[in-house]
Amino acid sequence: MKLFHESENKYYELLSYLVNEHKAFTDKEIIVCLDQxxxxxxxxxxxxxxxxxxxxxxxxxxxxxxxxxPVLEGRLPIRTNRIxxxxxxxxxxxxFARQFLSEKVIEKIRSSAAHxxxxxxxxxxxxxxxxxxxxxxxxxxxxxxxKTIIAAISSHHAIRYDNVLPGKYEFRxxxxxxxxxxxxxxxxxxxICAYSEEEDRFIKLNLTSMSNVSIMADTMDNLEDEYKxxxxxxxxxxxxxxxxxxxxxxxxxxxxxxxxxLARYDRENKKYTLEISYLKSDEAEVIRDILSLxxxxxxxxxxxxxKEVYKRxxxxxxxxx
Amino acid sequence: MIRDYExxxxxxxxxxxxxxxxxxDYIEMGFSGRKVDKEQQRIGxxxxxxxxxxxxxxxxVIQYCRYNISDSTNNYLAETYRNKSFTMLDLLSYFYxxxxxxxxxxxxxxxxxxxxxxxxxxVEFTKDNLRVKLDELLENQFLQTKRDDxxxxxxxxxxxxxxxxxxxxxxxxxxxxFIKNVSPVEMPYYFLQRRLKLYLFSERKIRxxxxxxxxxxxxxxxxxxxxxxxxxxxxxxxxxxxxxxxKDVGKEAIAALPIKVIHDSTYGRQYLMFYNVGRQMINxxxxxxxxxxxIGEHFTxxxxxxxxxxxNFDDFCWNMSGINEDPQDVxxxxxxxxxxxxxxxxxxxxxxxxxxxxxxxxxVYEYRISLRDPKEIIPxxxxxxxxxxxxxxxxxxxxxxxxxxxxxxxxxxxxLSRI
Numbered sequence: 124m125k126l127f128h129e130s131e132n133k134y135y136e137l138l139s140y141l142v143n144e145h146k147a148f149t150d151k152e153i154i155v156c157l158d159q160x161x162x163x164x165x166x167x168x169x170x171x172x173x174x175x176x177x178x179x180x181x182x183x184x185x186x187x188x189x190x191x192x193p194v195l196e197g198r199l200p201i202r203t204n205r206i207x208x209x210x211x212x213x214x215x216x217x218x219f220a221r222q223f224l225s226e227k228v229i230e231k232i233r234s235s236a237a238h239x240x241x242x243x244x245x246x247x248x249x250x251x252x253x254x255x256x257x258x259x260x261x262x263x264x265x266x267x268x269x270k271t272i273i274a275a276i277s278s279h280h281a282i283r284y285d286n287v288l289p290g291k292y293e294f295r296x297x298x299x300x301x302x303x304x305x306x307x308x309x310x311x312x313x314x315i316c317a318y319s320e321e322e323d324r325f326i327k328l329n330l331t332s333m334s335n336v337s338i339m340a341d342t343m344d345n346l347e348d349e350y351k352x353x354x355x356x357x358x359x360x361x362x363x364x365x366x367x368x369x370x371x372x373x374x375x376x377x378x379x380x381x382x383x384x385l386a387r388y389d390r391e392n393k394k395y396t397l398e399i400s401y402l403k404s405d406e407a408e409v410i411r412d413i414l415s416l417x418x419x420x421x422x423x424x425x426x427x428x429x430k431e432v433y434k435r436x437x438x439x440x441x442x443x444x
Numbered sequence: 445m446i447r448d449y450e451x452x453x454x455x456x457x458x459x460x461x462x463x464x465x466x467x468x469d470y471i472e473m474g475f476s477g478r479k480v481d482k483e484q485q486r487i488g489x490x491x492x493x494x495x496x497x498x499x500x501x502x503x504x505v506i507q508y509c510r511y512n513i514s515d516s517t518n519n520y521l522a523e524t525y526r527n528k529s530f531t532m533l534d535l536l537s538y539f540y541x542x543x544x545x546x547x548x549x550x551x552x553x554x555x556x557x558x559x560x561x562x563x564x565x566x567v568e569f570t571k572d573n574l575r576v577k578l579d580e581l582l583e584n585q586f587l588q589t590k591r592d593d594x595x596x597x598x599x600x601x602x603x604x605x606x607x608x609x610x611x612x613x614x615x616x617x618x619x620x621x622f623i624k625n626v627s628p629v630e631m632p633y634y635f636l637q638r639r640l641k642l643y644l645f646s647e648r649k650i651r652x653x654x655x656x657x658x659x660x661x662x663x664x665x666x667x668x669x670x671x672x673x674x675x676x677x678x679x680x681x682x683x684x685x686x687x688x689x690x691k692d693v694g695k696e697a698i699a700a701l702p703i704k705v706i707h708d709s710t711y712g713r714q715y716l717m718f719y720n721v722g723r724q725m726i727n728x729x730x731x732x733x734x735x736x737x738x739i740g741e742h743f744t745x746x747x748x749x750x751x752x753x754x755x756n757f758d759d760f761c762w763n764m765s766g767i768n769e770d771p772q773d774v775x776x777x778x779x780x781x782x783x784x785x786x787x788x789x790x791x792x793x794x795x796x797x798x799x800x801x802x803x804x805x806x807x808v809y810e811y812r813i814s815l816r817d818p819k820e821i822i823p824x825x826x827x828x829x830x831x832x833x834x835x836x837x838x839x840x841x842x843x844x845x846x847x848x849x850x851x852x853x854x855x856x857x858x859x860l861s862r863i
Contacts, residue, residue: 126672127449129530130538130584131635136526136642138539143646163493164523166445172532181563182532183539194561197543200600201643203636205585206675210632211604214616214623223619228612235604243678248628251763252824253709254794273618276657303514306626308662309709310794316659347655354514374823376461377711381663383511386464387501390472395464402513415827417846418853421860433857438830440854442779443847 130204133161134169138183142199147190150174205242212236213244218259222266222313257311261331265313268336272301272315281320281341288332299326300343302350318349325353327404357403362424363413365395371419378412396423410435445529446486450735452524453669455483457732459496460521460666463508466501490527495520517625517656519665522634532567537577542586542600550590550597553578603647605640610648616640617652625660628707628714629678631671664712669732676737677702677716684748686740687718691733698722698729699740701747703754705731708763710823715764717757719750726757728764762797762824766817772838774818778809780831788831795824810835818842822849 129135137160141148148156153174157165176186184191203211214220215232224232258265275282282301286294299317305327306313313330343349365375372395376386379399387396401409406428413420413432422429446452455475458465465473470480484507488496491509495518499506509520544559545551551559553575560569578598581587590597605613620637624630644650667674680687681702689698700718706728707714714731743751758764760771780788792801792811799813815821818837822845825832834843 126631126675127525127528129528129534131526132528133526139642164490179565185563194563195543197546199543200546201646202586202601203604203639206632207636207639208585210636228615231607243675243682245627245629247678247681248705248707250707273657277654303659304657305659374711380461388464411827414829415823417826417849421856435829436850436853440850442833
């Protein structure tokens with residue numbers, strides 16, 4: 124079974140879309156389609172050979188009277204390949220299935236995939252160092268809540284909800300404009316990122332403490348722009364010097380790999396410098412990860428974090444004296 | 445286009461994870477200068493400009509990647525898998541055969557051949573090359589066959605989406621948007637989602653270009669670079685076949701009975717746990733250190749038993765290390781203000797790999813766990829800083845390691861004159 128296969132090639136996909144448009148295309152229309160579907164990742168040699176004006180070099184389309192017409196008139200049936208069939212088969216067994224899919228859809232997947240033999244499954248992967256009691260093992264089902272929130276995000280509508288954690292907090296009939304659903308792989312938690320008009324700021328809520336969620340008529344058209352601005356305004360930077368010890372460098376660069384970062388390697392002095400951009404709300408987590416790397420990593424900027432880390436490692440050392 | 449994914453795998457991983465190496469650095473790591481030039485240039489073509497960047501430091505060019513959390517559903521590394529090279533015969537046969545059979549009528553090889561267009565002078569379809577291409581499409585499950593008395597008749601494979609309503613397919617599309625980013629084996633879901641979008645456009649006349657509602661934290665997208673190797677390993681596990689594992693050039697191949705794959709969420713490392721036939725012991729190998737795997741033979745009854753017995757061998761490993769050591773007890777004390785720092789206790793419960801937690805007195809908790817290699821837990825303990833103190837760890841004495849480490853860290857910070 125080959126994952127890296129030509130049937131997944133981006134030009135196969137592009138041609139499939141074009142064939143199933145069931146129409147002829149001008150040169151200009153082809154260029155627009157190529158740009159729309161491939162962005163700035165073009166292979167011009169391939170494109171020249173796929174869309175050749177020479178009638179003896181026709182491929183899926185043939186050029187005639189200033190237009191590309193499909194060589195065959197029939198539609199292209201869209202079918203899943205072996206790898207995709209295996210992925211499809213495994214969808215119903217994922218621990219996330221009930222949080223995103225209705226019982227009916229899960230049942231339809233099982234029924235439709237009944238003839239597909241299991242050739243591999245993610246169930247043979249054991250995930251370690253992931254928080255226990257997260258969403259993937261939660262007995263409760265949030266499918267309807269998630270569905271409402273996803274609909275609100277795509278239409279920029281507000282939602283009304285209750286947010287209650289017994290003994291901790293209780294909010295009733297609150298209103299927010301949700302903008303993203305954030306999933307943390309390590310914490311196995313779904314959080315809702317949203318704009319709160321009442322607090323005039325973006326907030327994050329745990330999905331599991333939300334209830335009675337309903338979509339409202341109010342909309343916020345510039346929500347995406349506001350969120351982008353919020354992310355920019357709340358992005359902080361920390362700079363680390365990393366000792367050139369193989370396993371340390373690897374762990375350090377991997378643990379921070381999901382942040383935007385800039386790295387520098389000074390080959391003469393065998394020194395790595397890593398500048399990490401993070402959201403202000405993630406600062407405690409960044410410091411925690413820096414501490415996890417021990418004496419191999421030193422904060423050089425900003426001074427505020429440098430002092431905090433220093434203070435904590437001095438206290439940590441005292442534990443052993 | 446890329447002929448062999450192995451050509452770009454390592455260099456792309458270095459660019460994404462580190463993004464700080466010049467051509468000279470790569471040469472020092474063992475890459476050939478020509479390969480670095482060629483692959484860096486090609487990688488620039490495969491990946492979008494907003495993701496792959498170049499900068500100059502001391503007149504030397506460094507290629508690196510950007511990561512934006514609000515754009516985190518776009519795994520641009522996965523795009524490289526959509527650049528497999530193909531021949532004109534591959535392309536034309538895929539489209540022509542599927543289009544010819546698209547009317548739902550079964551056909552024999554001869555009947556398909558008679559309908560094949562001959563518009564491209566460079567490609568001539570013959571019975572022989574068409575049979576090869578039909579076999580490939582069958583193997584890849586795009587087609588299925590029926591046999592009558594004498595002939596094999598080809599038809600398009602069953603449509604797995606046929607019984608779903610439009611809104612159900614859209615529900616699946618959103619689910620795939622999530623799964624393709626959270627599964628430790630991402631690529632098959634990435635491909636499936638793209639195929640579903642194409643299906644919705646082609647068969648249901650639905651265009652789906654809406655922005656993703658998700659964003660992701662702690663995802664290690666670089667693992668997608670090794671998904672082809674990972675799937676070979678998972679296939680062997682499921683089919684109960686042995687594997688021949690080839691690591692770096694010059695290293696001896698390993699005969700292995702694959703048991704399971706372990707995914708470490710903190711650093712995104714993936715390991716294959718296997719029974720090493722040569723050494724007659726349980727071993728682990730990093731998936732990203734495997735260059736090639738070859739499927740061997742079906743397990744014998746004896747091998748099946750060996751795998752079964754060792755199925756939970758990693759239960760006493762924090763991740764994968766120390767797989768052949770005897771477990772040692774690790775005792776750690778945690779100190780925190782129970783009212784203001786309840787999150788520490790929550791972290792212990794959620795992140796402690798089911799170690800036992802007991803309250804010694806107000807603000808002091810004891811955590812115990814049995815591990816084959818207590819060294820593996822050191823980064824996690826250090827992440828609690830002053831709130832954690834290792835009391836004992838058997839022969840490993842990690843308490844000494846941590847004590848020395850904090851001493852080293854303090855000295856380093858104090859060497860910075862500003863502190």
